[in-house]
Amino acid sequence: MGRIVDERRHAERREAILHEAYRQFAVAGYDRTSTASICRGAGISSGTFFHYFPAKLDVLVGILSAGLQQTRQALSRIETHSIGLPAVLAYAGGVQAEMSDPHFGGFVHAVAGVELLPEVATVLEDEASLIRAFLVRHLSDASARSEIRGDASPVHLAMWTQWLLDGAAQHATGTTSPSAEDDVVAAVRALLSPP
Amino acid sequence: MGRIVDERRHAERREAILHEAYRQFAVAGYDRTSTASICRGAGISSGTFFHYFPAKLDVLVGILSAGLQQTRQALSRIETHSIGLPAVLAYAGGVQAEMSDPHFGGFVHAVAGVELLPEVATVLEDEASLIRAFLVRHLSDASARSEIRGDASPVHLAMWTQWLLDGAAQHATGTTSPSAEDDVVAAVRALLSPP
DNA sequence: TTCGCTCTAGAGCGGCTACTCTAGCAAAAT
DNA sequence: ATTTTGCTAGAGTAGCCGCTCTAGAGCGAA
Numbered sequence: 402m403g404r405i406v407d408e409r410r411h412a413e414r415r416e417a418i419l420h421e422a423y424r425q426f427a428v429a430g431y432d433r434t435s436t437a438s439i440c441r442g443a444g445i446s447s448g449t450f451f452h453y454f455p456a457k458l459d460v461l462v463g464i465l466s467a468g469l470q471q472t473r474q475a476l477s478r479i480e481t482h483s484i485g486l487p488a489v490l491a492y493a494g495g496v497q498a499e500m501s502d503p504h505f506g507g508f509v510h511a512v513a514g515v516e517l518l519p520e521v522a523t524v525l526e527d528e529a530s531l532i533r534a535f536l537v538r539h540l541s542d543a544s545a546r547s548e549i550r551g552d553a554s555p556v557h558l559a560m561w562t563q564w565l566l567d568g569a570a571q572h573a574t575g576t577t578s579p580s581a582e583d584d585v586v587a588a589v590r591a592l593l594s595p596p
Numbered sequence: 597m598g599r600i601v602d603e604r605r606h607a608e609r610r611e612a613i614l615h616e617a618y619r620q621f622a623v624a625g626y627d628r629t630s631t632a633s634i635c636r637g638a639g640i641s642s643g644t645f646f647h648y649f650p651a652k653l654d655v656l657v658g659i660l661s662a663g664l665q666q667t668r669q670a671l672s673r674i675e676t677h678s679i680g681l682p683a684v685l686a687y688a689g690g691v692q693a694e695m696s697d698p699h700f701g702g703f704v705h706a707v708a709g710v711e712l713l714p715e716v717a718t719v720l721e722d723e724a725s726l727i728r729a730f731l732v733r734h735l736s737d738a739s740a741r742s743e744i745r746g747d748a749s750p751v752h753l754a755m756w757t758q759w760l761l762d763g764a765a766q767h768a769t770g771t772t773s774p775s776a777e778d779d780v781v782a783a784v785r786a787l788l789s790p791p
Numbered sequence: 792t793t794c795g796c797t798c799t800a801g802a803g804c805g806g807c808t809a810c811t812c813t814a815g816c817a818a819a820a821t
Numbered sequence: 822a823t824t825t826t827g828c829t830a831g832a833g834t835a836g837c838c839g840c841t842c843t844a845g846a847g848c849g850a851a
Contacts, residue, residue: 411828430709432627436809446830451810507712513766514625514709517702553786560767561783565756568763571708588756591748592787602848606798631839641800646840648798 415453418443419467422460427507431461431515458520465512465524472528476535485543486593489536489562490586496566497585503575510571529563536562540593549593562589610648613638614662617655622702626656626710653715660707660719667723671730680738681788684731684757685781691761692780698770705766724758731757735788744788757784 421443425434436457440450454460479491499505515521536559543549549558569585616638620629631652635645649655674686694700710716731754738744744753764780 407827414828428712430627430712432625432709435807437807447810448812448830449828452828455810457809510708510711513705514627516705517623517625550786553782557779557782558786560779561760561786564763564767564783565760565787566763567766568759568761571762571766572759584752584755587748587752588759588787591745591753591756592760592783594791596786596789596791602797609798630837632837642802642840643800643842644798650840652839 414445414449415463418445418450418453419460419463423464423508424504426461426464426511427504430511458518461512461515462520462524465521465528469524469528469531472531476531480535485539485546486548488539489543489593490589492532492535493562493566493586493589496570500570500573500585501575502573506571506573506575509573513571533559533563543593547595550595552596558593561592565589565592609640609644610658613640613645613648614655614658618659618703619699621656621659621706622699625706653713656707656710657715657719660716660723664719664723664726667726671726675730680734680741681743683734684738684788685784687727687730688757688761688781688784691765695765695768695780696770697768701766701768701770704768708766728754728758738788742790745790747791753788756787760784760787 418439422434422439425439425442428434436447436450439460440447443450454463475495476492479488479495483491512521512525516525537555540549540555540558540562544551544555544558553561565588566585569588613634617629617634620634620637623629631642631645634655635642638645649658670690671687674683674690678686707716707720711720732750735744735750735753735757739746739750739753748756760783761780764783
């Protein structure tokens with residue numbers, strides 16, 4: 402009996418669907434993107450689409466889960482060579498780098514529109530709390546060694562940093578102007594720098 | 597000939613539809629809210645709904661236009677008694693106050709999901725540039741009198757402030773904890789305070 | 792009253808959507 | 822060679838959606 406025919410091909414197809422869906426969600430939003438349109442863009446039939454994903458929502462969840470895993474890796478990679486303020490700024494730099502993707506801003510908006518669906522909310526909360534823990538950990542460290550302002554608690558500063566980064570992500574346009582390359586990092590530094 | 601039968605009643609009905617739509621958009625998002633559901637919630641028929649608004653999208657635009665006008669009034673009211681940093685912080689306080697509305701955060705998400713529809717984008721850009729101009733004006737003033745940090749241009753600081761406020765708005769939950777009352781103001785103050 | 796108009800209700804409709812079903816093909820296992 | 826199974830295509834379907842249409846009630850003007 403023919404079990405898993407070609408694992409490589411399977412993974413590639415799956416990823417192709419995810420990628421095309423990402424693009425279209427970013428351009429038109431989740432609800433306004435039809436499964437038929439994703440199929441057209443990916444050059445497959447609806448039969449194939451629903452063979453790889455049981456429902457449209459699972460495609461979005463798949464994209465977000467991949468993003469979560471990527472974030473996890475990025476944070477642990479940062480922690481192998483940085484702690485305290487440099488670690489926080491390194492993460493901010495990573496967000497800034499993501500923003501140069503021309504579809505990033507659109508996708509952020511698309512996700513915001515369906516953030517209250519439980520399956521979406523779960524993944525996003527996981528990612529948010531992961532980042533939050535990272536920030537609190539390193540801001541506490543930074544505070545202890547007086548790298549940052551001491552007139553606000555690390556928990557507050559972590560929250561404010563997340564606000565700033567989320568707001569910046571929402572405004573991402575994908576235009577990589579040379580001076581804007583470190584705007585986000587500069588903003589975070591300004592927010593955290595001691596008075 | 598019977599022209600406008602009852603202007604009061606007309607305005608009240610219209611506002612009732614807007615209010616119910618605002619509530620439902622905040623809870624379920626724009627695309628996932630049906631006109632039938634709005635009608636049910638407002639206690640009217642679809643005939644009435646489409647008598648007051650030519651299309652569903654016009655309800656959203658109506659809500660956003662009302663918000664734009666409200667923002668305009670708020671900003672000019674602030675400018676009658678404040679300039680410079682106090683004016684900026686007064687605006688931040690206004691945003692913080694808005695966030696106590698239990699539906700505010702949900703509505704922000706709902707709008708983000710359809711921000712790329714041209715009619716929506718127009719209103720939002722109008723509001724964003726209005727706020728931007730206000731911030732640049734008063735941050736320039738504040739910078740001149742050394743109320744704020746001088747290591748970043750007023751234009752940059754205005755952008756960062758908008759990022760911060762937008763990010764905060766996105767995280768609004770409607771819970772009015774006493775200590776969170778001035779968190780947004782504190783964050784803006786931290787961002788702008790001289791190093 | 793009798794027009795003329797606004798406002799309201801609600802049945803109805805065309806169109807689109809997510810998803811299903813069936814049939815066939817390719818290839819691995821027997 | 823035959824069977825089994827993964828994979829793919831694409832027609833088909835039930836249901837929902839935004840919106841229209843019609844009929845009439847309410848009200849002001851002549």
